[in-house]
Amino acid sequence: MEALIKSTSLTSRAYWLIRLRWLAIAALCATVFGAERILNVSLPARTLYIIVAILFAYNFLLFLFVKYIISPQKEGSIRTIGRMITFQALADLFILTLILHFSGGVENPFFFFFVFHVVIASTLFSTLHSYLQATLAVFLFGLLLTLEYYGVLAHHSLKGFSDAGLYRNGLFVSGTFLIFSATLYLVAYMATSISAQLRKQQVSCENINVQLRKKDSVKDEYVLRLTHDIKGHLAAIQSCLGIVEDGTVGRLNEKQTDLVGRASRRAFKCMKFIKALLKLTRLRLSGRLEFADFSMKNTLFDAVSYTQNKATGKNIEVTCEIDPQVDVIYGERLLIEETITNLLVNAVKYTPQNGKVKITAKKREDSVLIQISDSGIGIPEGQTEQIFEEFYRADNAKKIERDGTGLGLSIAKQVI
Amino acid sequence: MGQARILIVDDDPDITEVMKTVLENKGYTVDSAEDSDEGLEHLKKLRPDLIILDVMMHTTREGFTFCRKMKRNDDYKDIPVLMITSIKDKTGIDFASAAGDEEWLPVEDFLDKPVEPETLIAKVKEILEK
Numbered sequence: 001m002e003a004l005i006k007s008t009s010l011t012s013r014a015y016w017l018i019r020l021r022w023l024a025i026a027a028l029c030a031t032v033f034g035a036e037r038i039l040n041v042s043l044p045a046r047t048l049y050i051i052v053a054i055l056f057a058y059n060f061l062l063f064l065f066v067k068y069i070i071s072p073q074k075e076g077s078i079r080t081i082g083r084m085i086t087f088q089a090l091a092d093l094f095i096l097t098l099i100l101h102f103s104g105g106v107e108n109p110f111f112f113f114f115v116f117h118v119v120i121a122s123t124l125f126s127t128l129h130s131y132l133q134a135t136l137a138v139f140l141f142g143l144l145l146t147l148e149y150y151g152v153l154a155h156h157s158l159k160g161f162s163d164a165g166l167y168r169n170g171l172f173v174s175g176t177f178l179i180f181s182a183t184l185y186l187v188a189y190m191a192t193s194i195s196a197q198l199r200k201q202q203v204s205c206e207n208i209n210v211q212l213r214k215k216d217s218v219k220d221e222y223v224l225r226l227t228h229d230i231k232g233h234l235a236a237i238q239s240c241l242g243i244v245e246d247g248t249v250g251r252l253n254e255k256q257t258d259l260v261g262r263a264s265r266r267a268f269k270c271m272k273f274i275k276a277l278l279k280l281t282r283l284r285l286s287g288r289l290e291f292a293d294f295s296m297k298n299t300l301f302d303a304v305s306y307t308q309n310k311a312t313g314k315n316i317e318v319t320c321e322i323d324p325q326v327d328v329i330y331g332e333r334l335l336i337e338e339t340i341t342n343l344l345v346n347a348v349k350y351t352p353q354n355g356k357v358k359i360t361a362k363k364r365e366d367s368v369l370i371q372i373s374d375s376g377i378g379i380p381e382g383q384t385e386q387i388f389e390e391f392y393r394a395d396n397a398k399k400i401e402r403d404g405t406g407l408g409l410s411i412a413k414q415v416i
Numbered sequence: 417m418g419q420a421r422i423l424i425v426d427d428d429p430d431i432t433e434v435m436k437t438v439l440e441n442k443g444y445t446v447d448s449a450e451d452s453d454e455g456l457e458h459l460k461k462l463r464p465d466l467i468i469l470d471v472m473m474h475t476t477r478e479g480f481t482f483c484r485k486m487k488r489n490d491d492y493k494d495i496p497v498l499m500i501t502s503i504k505d506k507t508g509i510d511f512a513s514a515a516g517d518e519e520w521l522p523v524e525d526f527l528d529k530p531v532e533p534e535t536l537i538a539k540v541k542e543i544l545e546k
Contacts, residue, residue: 235530236430243434243533248441271530 010081013124014066017088020120021059028052028099031110035161042159047102055095062088089121089133097140104158105148106173107166111141111180115187122191134188138181145173217285224281231274238267296329296368297322299337300361307344311357316348318357325363343372351376420544423464424448425455425482426500431529435468438533439540452482459492466544469523471501483523496524496543500531 032048035041065084070077093114100111114137121133147153148167157164166172241264243249245257252260304320311318340359347357355375362369422444426432429450436446447462449455458464467486471479479499486492524543527535 232428232529236428236434238530239431239434239533242530243437246533248438248533 010078010085011066011070014062014081014085017085017120018059018063018066021055021062021092025052025055025059028055032103035158039160041161042157044102044156048099051095051099051102058091085124086129089117089124090136093117093133093137093140097144100141101144101148101153102156104162105155105167106145106176107158107162107164112183114141114180114184118184118188119191122188123195127192127196130188130192131185134184138184141180142177145177149173220281220285224278224285227274227278227281231271231278234267234271234274238264238271241267293328293330295327296336296361297327300326300340300359300370303337303340303344304359306341307348307357310345311348314348314351314353314355316351316353316355316357318344318348319359321358321360323361323363326361326368329368340370340372347372347374347376350374419443419445420465421445421447421462422466422468422540423455423458423462424468425450425452425479426468426470427451428470431470434533435531435536438536442537444540452478452485455482456485459486459495464495466540467495467497468540469497469499471499496546498525498527498539498543499523500527500529 028048029052032043032045032052036043036045062084066081070081070084096113096117100108103110117137118130118134122130125133144153145167148155149170155167157167241260244252245260245264300320300322304318308318344357344359351357351374357372357374357376359370359372362371422439424432424435424446426435426448427450432448432450436448439446447458447464449458455467455469459467469479469483479501483497483499486495486497524546525539527539
């Protein structure tokens with residue numbers, strides 16, 4: 001079973017069973033109440049309510065157990081949860097049998113609820129285990145019918161709902177039992193084959209994911225090598241152009257200066273792009289960052305004052321509102337500063353003259369919420385999903401700045 | 417000071433040419449070598465006052481190897497080394513903070529590629545005046 005369900009989902013399945021049981025408890029209460037008080041069916045209501053109370057306590061204990069005693073990190077806890085789930089599945093069969101015994105036995109059509117147990121078992125356990133579960137249900141129900149038929153166990157009839165003598169009608173009892181058994185095994189067969197198929201698909205999906213991640217990282221390494229090589233050549237081009245431009249090797253005429261300047265600017269843009277690509281790729285590949293305590297407030301001020309310099313030219317007002325409680329946090333200062341600067345510069349770049357850019361920082365329970373808003377062009381509807389994709393640039397952004405790299409927001413997202 | 421002799425060890429002929437031009441323009445005598453073998457030969461023959469070294473030549477570590485060999489030799493160990501690299505892009509290592517570590521990066525100083533002419537001149541001047 002451990003092999004079938006991953007440890008992470010095991011706990012959530014345990015919670016799922018507990019939630020289902022709360023539902024069953026509520027439904028049981030309502031049914032007993034409705035049957036007895038509204039439909040006037042004769043029932044050992046008190047006994048049933050006691051069973052409900054026991055079930056309630058049992059479920060609450062299970063909840064506490066999963067919540068406080070088992071921690072998914074602890075070694076061996078997977079096995080403990082696995083055993084607990086198996087135990088629950090068995091206990092539930094006994095409880096249902098007990099409830100049926102006190103509410104009419106074969107005369108109570110709720111015996112078909114055993115089907116749910118078999119379905120649940122087939123989603124949680126192996127095929128064999130599911131059949132065993134079905135067999136146990138058949139056995140328990142058969143035992144109940146037999147013992148009531150022969151009078152070993154007292155029969156609690158549902159007067160007012162079904163014919164009180166049915167439990168002694170051999171043909172009816174055996175017929176019901178046969179149909180019940182056939183149904184249960186059929187359900188076990190169907191449910192296990194469906195969940196087996198699902199599991200197979202899940203496994204292949206996971207494998208594909210692993211392969212994709214591998215390929216992606218091969219691609220990243222390739223890109224890293226490639227961009228690094230390009231950067232070497234670019235650096236040489238820039239250096240050569242640089243000393244021609246600054247007159248180290250003699251004065252140029254006007255046309256020459258113009259053309260060398262153009263070449264130099266293009267090389268600079270290319271370098272900017274290559275550097276951004278390198279940074280993003282390295283970030284994607286490494287994941288190893290240096291975390292430390294640092295002042296978030298100061299980082300924000302730095303980013304804002306850097307942006308203010310850029311914004312004055314366009315007469316854009318950059319305001320910042322920082323919650324005084326926001327101060328020292330634990331994280332990668334450089335990356336965070338760069339990301340915030342990146343977003344602020346973006347905001348300034350795509351905000352027209354005399355606009356406004358605002359950054360706010362608020363203290364949350366164990367995080368800081370930073371919001372950046374601007375009176376700029378915004379993001380066209382339908383493109384919000386794509387803006388974080390590498391090389392993606394929104395249509396309206398392209399019109400304003402032709403040469404953006406399309407990498408800024410990707411880097412930001414990678415950092416976050 | 418303009419008479420100082422500088423040896424550039426770098427396998428990129430274009431970068432070498434630029435640095436050479438910039439430094440010669442300031443009156444330094446500049447020689448260049450394409451790999452560490454040629455560099456060691458020049459070291460013997462020319463006795464430079466400063467070595468400008470590219471960390472990543474044919475192999476990633478060639479610059480380091482050259483540097484360690486040189487610093488182990490009593491005749492050359494006092495010649496200052498200015499290391500130039502773009503290796504930070506590949507490794508993410510902050511070389512600036514490692515410069516001067518005898519075991520790891522036994523160089524006097526460190527510059528990141530691409531090197532601006534003014535920065536190069538300033539750095540060279542600073543090291544030679546020490």
